[in-house]
Amino acid sequence: MESDVRLEGVTKRFGKVTAVDGLGLEVSRGEFVSVIGPSGCGKTTMMRLIAGLDQPDAGQIWIRGERMEGVPPYERNIGLVFQSFALFPHLDVMANVEFGLRMRGESAQHREEKAMRALRAIGMENLARRRIEQLSGGQKQRVALARALVVEPSLILLDEPLGSLDAKLRIEMQSELKSLQRQMGITFIHVSHNQGEALVMADRIAVMNAGRFEQVATPTEIYKEPRTRFVAEFVGRNNIFEGEVAESRNGIVRVQTRHGVFAIEARGRVPAERQRLIFVVRADSMRPVDAGGPRTENVVSGVIKGLEYAGSVMLMVLDLGSDQELKVEQHESLSLGRAAPRHGATLTVTWTPADAHLLPTP
Amino acid sequence: MRQTHTPPAKAPALEVSTTLVVRRGVAFLERHPGVASLLLVLPGTIWMMLFVGIPLASIVLFSFWRSGFAGLVPDYNVENYAALLGGRTFWRITFWTYEVVIIALAGVIVLAYPAAYAIWRVVRDDRWKTAVLLLCVVPFWTSYLTRTITWLPMFGREGVVNRVLLALGVIGEPLEILLYTPYSMMWGLWSLYIVFMIGPLYHSMTKIDEDVMSAAAMLGATPLRTFFHVVLPLTRPGLMAGSLFVMVLGLGEFFTERVIGGAQNPMLAGLILRQIDIFQWASASAIAVTLTVLTLVTVSAMLRLFDLRKV
């Protein structure tokens, strides 16, 4: 199938700063792609380039097979949902939703019908004549979405769409957005610095850093098999170890680190001995064990220097010495029958070789 | 140090009494917040009374007196108003004044919107924005005399405009309608007043969320339609403030008409000067009062149309 949106070597410079650098991306029709990265990584620039609000210095953007060079934003038929919602403060809810239809010269009757349908879809048909300033944050969010969707765009761009909502509402809106997107079958490109949002909603995630994509993959892949150190650090809660291959045998690679030798499932890779490499172990793979227990491999001990309860999960930071920290995420049920961890106590944890993941590049 | 300067016995006593007075005063004001707020507005009120209230009241009073050759005579009558309002000339001049102000206002709006929009959207550098805004104020820096004379080389028979048009072959004879005709004063009025419109409009525009402008574009609005559907309605407060400025200035205008309009179609405010010229202070006051009332009525009608406080 032809891709709905295609980026090819898209580059944009502001003065001496290269905001995005040779981006390439293909998005299929009806796909939900999240672009995540720290602030300043270029994700908003990329979105503005797709929208046509800025022009790339190099590279091409195609939407539905059409080259976008020279096409002004108002002819691109793209819906954009802003973090600030950017509703028209001088118009009421109805007129906001209708705006795009009005610009397309649709008749008053058509406009009204479509707008009402959109409002019904977001459950706001009773608030059609409300002034924008009288709406709550969530309602504004819905109106902004309805306004973008009602014109049946070929693509919806979401710029931190949930950024200004409170946590509870954000979670609600995540599922709402996702189901709406499935229903309508429209391509969504979503830009966020919040990996949680992306992991929940996206079909694919592009992790961006310093104007480039580090990895473009499904949420599971990104989560479980980060390709770069940056992705590993940015997505999920990962522990990163560096070391030298000591032995590679029977599908198990043993790596010598400052904290001992660790076994890692090779998953088909056969690294040479003495090769330096990085491997990653997720914080939730850590299992506490009693010190001096039967396990001898993949065991480390450290002093608890950070403790945090997050609902049913406990987050701990262990100090392994030599400036290395270890993040441990533990479900409450696993700690049953053990003494509650406390600051300054020593904790020993372990993980299986299958829980460790070798990064493809050092 | 202190003891050498003031008798030791007296100084503490004085201190005690002052602090006591202050403390009692503060306590009193806390019990009577109405008095406190009254005290707060008192200086401003006195200022307004001295420099606005009393002169205005005097003018109202004089308008019911009679002018002698060498001053006012407190001989109460309404003759000044009767003569003024009863004459056809006054009404003709009044209607003409409003006509001028409305045309001036319309022109200023049409000219100021693109200018303010350009400063907002096109000029990117803040220093340049300031520079361009300052340029609009330049007509106010020039002197009385300069302003009187500069229009001749521009719009005169031998002026720049005529020369250019003649050279381009647009006209065969120099145009005379550019100066000293009823509407030629618009050059002057527009150049003078446009800053009063550009300022508030520009201010209103900068308050428009950049995302809202992008949102309009994303919804398919061309820049022109964005202007009419988004910028125009959102800059109404600026438009209103600017219109009030222009209206009030315009109603008090006479000078521009005299020097660029050829003085053949006088404005209301000019009548006041004419009366003062011949020492008719009483009737001058009556015209001033009438003009003030007309201005107040106009301004309140405009405010009714659109409440500035809402924004």
Added chain:
Amino acid sequence: MSDEETQVSRREFVHTGLQLGAALGVSGLGGLTIVGEAGAQTKRQYPWESLPAGETVPPTKLQLRTIGLGVSVQDRFLREFERRTGHKATGKVTGLTPMITEWLAGGYRNYDTNETNANRNAALWSAKLLQPIPVDKVVPWKSARDLFTNPKALGHDEVSGWPLVEIWVNPKTQQEFKLVPQFFNCDSIGYRYDLLKEDVTSWGSLVDPKYKGKVGILNDSLLTPGWCAGYMKKNNLAQIKRSDNMTRKELDTVIDFLIKRKREGQFRAIWEDYGQCVNMLASGEIWLADSWNPVVEDVKKQGVVCKYAFPKEGFTAWFHGVAVAKDTPNLQAAIDYVNFCLEGWWGAQVAPQGYYSPTTTCETYLKASKRTDPQGRFNDYEWWYLGGENEEPKKGWPIRGRDTGSFRKRWSNVMHWMVWPDDADYYAKRWNDFLSA
């Protein structure tokens, strides 16, 4: 009526004054030639008399605070007065009406003298803000021109009694001044001879349809109807008894006539300001206008062919004088100032602007100077008072001297004086009708 002198020239004068001041300062510091009181006694009888260049009289306790038009209140004049008398002199430049209005509103306490147009001075006199000046205190008055002493003189108007009636407390005995004449002239028409290609010889040219759209007239409710009335009267176009002081009916006739002309597009512009009139004539925006002598001289200075008309109906005449405030603490300084203005030097200074001096004392100065004639043939007296080579009004172009001829010729041809009409209010009302028609 006089001009409200341009700001440009005022700036020049201030500049000159500064230079003069600096020069005086230097000579004072050097202690070169300060004339002691004894010395002054022997050399000069009065403090206002001329003083050799470079000398300065030490300051007195008196001061002179005057107000007037830019024409007469000039820094260089005040500095010269200060140098001669030692009285500290300050002046405020303002307009014809404001200087009266300011006094009437109580400002007279801040001034010692008011240099005013005679037709407005009655406002100050009748408000009792002035004091009469005995004629024997004004020493140069013994050289006064006939016009200001003799009711039979050329230019005297028997009907209005002008100018004597505004000068003297009692014009018959002539013992006390209400207003001491300072300078005077008469107004007519300025015209671009090169554009008209003929000489203007009547006020009627201003309302002649031949010059439709080329005419400028002064925005003045008294003066403009005045010359128009004189024109209509002298040419039997209307029954008017006194063109300087009309009845309502007479004025109606004149205004209706002007309105008709205005509607036909006779007037290109109604001028407001001295500089504006100079510019409009110089640029050819208008070809002729009721005008003032200095306006025409200024246009000529730009190298433009402009003339001042000798209208067959006569000129409109005016004079300015110095009035002395009732309660001035500086009476002697005020009297010295009046004498200073008539001593001759002052009168010679204003001659090149086209103004005449009420005393003949300026002749000595003018005869000794050849500033005007570019060929250096005529001295300034011959040029400005005798008309240069034009004893008679001069036809055509070029002209050397005064285009309207000699002083005698001009003052034998006065239509009326600019008096304050009895019904000035009605003049203003009808003038507004004219303007808004």
